[in-house]
Amino acid sequence: MDAKDILGLPKNSITQEKKSRPQKDSQRKPDGISREVYALTGGFPPLIPAIEASQLKKRPPSDEKITWQWLPFTNSARKDNLHLYHWVRIVNGVPPTGDYSFAKYNKSVDIVKYTDEEYEKYLTDPMWTKEETDQLFELCQSFDLRFIVIADRFPSSRTVEELKDRYYSVARAMLAARAPSPGDISGHPLVKEPYNVSQETERKRALSMVLSQTKQQERKDAEVLAEAKRITESRMVARGAEESELPVPSNAGPESAERAAIPSDTVSPSANVQHPSAAVAPSTITVDNASILASLRMLRVYLRTYALDQMVQAASSSAGLRTIKRVEQTLQELGVNLKPRVPTKAVCAEHLELRREILTLLNLQKQEAEGSSYRDGSYGDTPGTPKHLSHGGDQDRIFVPDMNFAGERIGKRDQKRKAPGRLSEAPLPAHKRPRKLKAADL
Amino acid sequence: MINSSSSKQVGQDQQATSEPRSPRPKIKMVKSEESDKRILNKKLKDVEISIPIVYGNVSFWLGKKASEYQSHKWTVYVRGATNEDIGVVIKRVVFQLHSSFKNPTRVVESPPFELSEAGWGEFEIAITLYFHIDLCDKPLTLYHHLKLYPEDESGPMSSKKPVVAECFDEIAFPEPSEGFLVRVQNHPAVNVPRLPTGFTLPPPVPFEDANRKKRGDTKDHPLSQWFMNFSEADELLQLAAARQQVQAYLAKLRRQISMIDGQHQQLKTISDS
Numbered sequence: 001m002d003a004k005d006i007l008g009l010p011k012n013s014i015t016q017e018k019k020s021r022p023q024k025d026s027q028r029k030p031d032g033i034s035r036e037v038y039a040l041t042g043g044f045p046p047l048i049p050a051i052e053a054s055q056l057k058k059r060p061p062s063d064e065k066i067t068w069q070w071l072p073f074t075n076s077a078r079k080d081n082l083h084l085y086h087w088v089r090i091v092n093g094v095p096p097t098g099d100y101s102f103a104k105y106n107k108s109v110d111i112v113k114y115t116d117e118e119y120e121k122y123l124t125d126p127m128w129t130k131e132e133t134d135q136l137f138e139l140c141q142s143f144d145l146r147f148i149v150i151a152d153r154f155p156s157s158r159t160v161e162e163l164k165d166r167y168y169s170v171a172r173a174m175l176a177a178r179a180p181s182p183g184d185i186s187g188h189p190l191v192k193e194p195y196n197v198s199q200e201t202e203r204k205r206a207l208s209m210v211l212s213q214t215k216q217q218e219r220k221d222a223e224v225l226a227e228a229k230r231i232t233e234s235r236m237v238a239r240g241a242e243e244s245e246l247p248v249p250s251n252a253g254p255e256s257a258e259r260a261a262i263p264s265d266t267v268s269p270s271a272n273v274q275h276p277s278a279a280v281a282p283s284t285i286t287v288d289n290a291s292i293l294a295s296l297r298m299l300r301v302y303l304r305t306y307a308l309d310q311m312v313q314a315a316s317s318s319a320g321l322r323t324i325k326r327v328e329q330t331l332q333e334l335g336v337n338l339k340p341r342v343p344t345k346a347v348c349a350e351h352l353e354l355r356r357e358i359l360t361l362l363n364l365q366k367q368e369a370e371g372s373s374y375r376d377g378s379y380g381d382t383p384g385t386p387k388h389l390s391h392g393g394d395q396d397r398i399f400v401p402d403m404n405f406a407g408e409r410i411g412k413r414d415q416k417r418k419a420p421g422r423l424s425e426a427p428l429p430a431h432k433r434p435r436k437l438k439a440a441d442l
Numbered sequence: 443m444i445n446s447s448s449s450k451q452v453g454q455d456q457q458a459t460s461e462p463r464s465p466r467p468k469i470k471m472v473k474s475e476e477s478d479k480r481i482l483n484k485k486l487k488d489v490e491i492s493i494p495i496v497y498g499n500v501s502f503w504l505g506k507k508a509s510e511y512q513s514h515k516w517t518v519y520v521r522g523a524t525n526e527d528i529g530v531v532i533k534r535v536v537f538q539l540h541s542s543f544k545n546p547t548r549v550v551e552s553p554p555f556e557l558s559e560a561g562w563g564e565f566e567i568a569i570t571l572y573f574h575i576d577l578c579d580k581p582l583t584l585y586h587h588l589k590l591y592p593e594d595e596s597g598p599m600s601s602k603k604p605v606v607a608e609c610f611d612e613i614a615f616p617e618p619s620e621g622f623l624v625r626v627q628n629h630p631a632v633n634v635p636r637l638p639t640g641f642t643l644p645p646p647v648p649f650e651d652a653n654r655k656k657r658g659d660t661k662d663h664p665l666s667q668w669f670m671n672f673s674e675a676d677e678l679l680q681l682a683a684a685r686q687q688v689q690a691y692l693a694k695l696r697r698q699i700s701m702i703d704g705q706h707q708q709l710k711t712i713s714d715s
Contacts, residue, residue, distance in 0.1 A: 307614065
């Protein structure tokens with residue numbers, strides 16, 4: 001406001017503020033619930049209102065009489081007949097019936113029970129005494145087969161796997177003993193999938209090893225897997241290029257996928273060939289055009305656009321990202337579609353050649369510009385004296401003062417000033433001459 | 443030179459390979475590739491046949507009859523680029539629609555390979571082409587984004603003129619079987635390259651497909667008036683012009699560099715002496 005005073009702007013802007021503020025308020029206030037409650041939902045109206053705002057104030061239904069009473073209750077899940085009190089919602093003078101509502105959650109597991117004779121007959125084991133087995137079963141009963149807890153509470157130190165093994169073998173033996181015929185219990189999970197101690201110990205050990213792998217180990221594993229994948233891929237290329245029968249690579253697909261634990265998605269027979277990102281072609285690492293063609297031939301069928309993408313990728317694999325962008329920019333300047341609109345074989349071939357030529361042109365320009373920039377650098381000081389003679393890196397030319405310091409520039413492109421790759425402007429010697437002379441005059 | 447090495451190879455192949463289907467073995471033929479100058483003379487090129495296709499959709503706004511969930515009536519299809527019958531190559535097409543459609547997997551068993559539906563939303567349709575078994579037993583999938591709304595969002599929607607989105611592509615079969623070549627050697631939908639001299643195919647046996655009772659080409663299709671034109675010649679001209687320009691710049695640049703080099707050499711000799 002002070003600024004406006006200083007600037008001498010009209011003062012009616014204050015009244016404008018006051019007017020806009022109440023408008024905003026009424027816009028934001030919801031109806032039906034207080035503003036703070038509304039703010040809990042995020043403060044903004046949801047896209048689809050889950051609860052009608054009016055609903056929040058509507059209840060309760062008016063024709064019922066609701067009272068609350070402090071009444072005693074019992075819990076059928078308890079064994080000690082404890083009487084406690086709690087608030088009960090009475091509707092029209094009728095208290096609710098039924099058991100305590102949480103009693104139904106008192107579930108427990110049915111543990112196998114054996115008598116002493118049965119123990120003598122079926123369950124004796126050299127590794128386990130009767131005492132220990134009895135203790136185990138007591139704990140199982142009280143802790144609902146939570147073996148981790150049971151192993152913790154077990155008086156003598158036994159591993160979780162040992163306890164599980166003992167319990168399940170006892171249960172299986174009891175089942176077999178009590179069943180009228182062996183066929184009856186053959187479907188029971190205890191019989192069908194018996195607990196395998198050694199397998200379980202091994203599995204848990206492997207899991208803990210994986211969990212405790214350091215980052216370094218993880219990286220090494222990933223590297224090894226990637227290397228193995230690359231080796232299988234290159235083997236596939238070699239095999240496919242030699243053989244004349246096409247079905248072999250695709251048949252080898254499922255086998256190789258199972259053979260190695262390596263995810264060799266490159267040889268899956270049902271892979272969709274067209275999508276460039278599917279990378280069905282054996283190797284995108286090789287740059288050679290001939291190998292791209294070989295890999296294309298290995299596919300039974302492919303789309304022309306896919307083939308073009310592969311070749312373009314191969315051609316530009318030697319160039320950096322910036323160069324690729326410059327190629328695309330040049331294509332656009334020439335009025336050529338980046339992806340040909342009618343990709344026939346001939347069109348794709350022409351497109352590829354055009355890309356290659358542009359790449360050559362850009363590389364040549366870059367080379368030339370580097371050379372010229374060295375030369376330009378020398379003219380920044382005094383004309384005729386060569387500076388930085390040691391900059392021989394990229395150029396084969398010997399650094400000799402050029403006659404051009406007073407004469408004409410032969411179309412050098414100033415890479416530093418202008419965006420690279422501008423084909424549309426021709427080099428203008430006259431344009432550049434005055435600038436360089438000024439620098440030289442200093 | 444190419445011919446002599448090829449005949450040797452052809453002989454080898456005839457001994458080595460055997461085809462279960464046709465009586466003669468799969469013969470590899472030589473074809474010169476002008477665009478690929480790096481290919482060694484020894485390497486063989488096969489006869490690659492290609493089928494130019496166009497796939498896409500045409501969508502009509504229903505105007506007054508539009509409801510919230512059915513605002514457009516659209517047809518997605520795959521057709522031959524010159525509207526010829528591609529049923530000789532493609533056995534069936536499966537269109538996988540958005541899961542909100544009932545039975546989103548739609549199978550079309552005979553040409554014209556198209557599917558019409560009504561809806562309101564744009565989504566990606568997966569079009570899987572299944573070829574005749576003697577040609578290729580692997581399917582090929584294309585992806586097309588259904589276009590219902592025109593590019594110019596602000597303009598009025600007309601229920602007379604549809605929104606058309608088509609895409610051109612070519613399906614290439616690098617090593618077709620001889621039986622298939624025989625079948626399609628003169629079919630207008632298939633591009634068969636020129637066979638090398640000395641190689642002849644037996645006369646074609648008429649192929650009867652039980653499914654194809656109605657005509658499969660789309661020349662007189664009701665939607666054919668909206669089909670887009672894809673002219674290879676235009677694109678080739680454009681590319682040729684661009685290439686000429688680039689080549690001219692390249693030549694000019696090379697001349698300049700050689701001039702500078704020449705000057706350098708001149709100065710060097712002057713300063714050295």
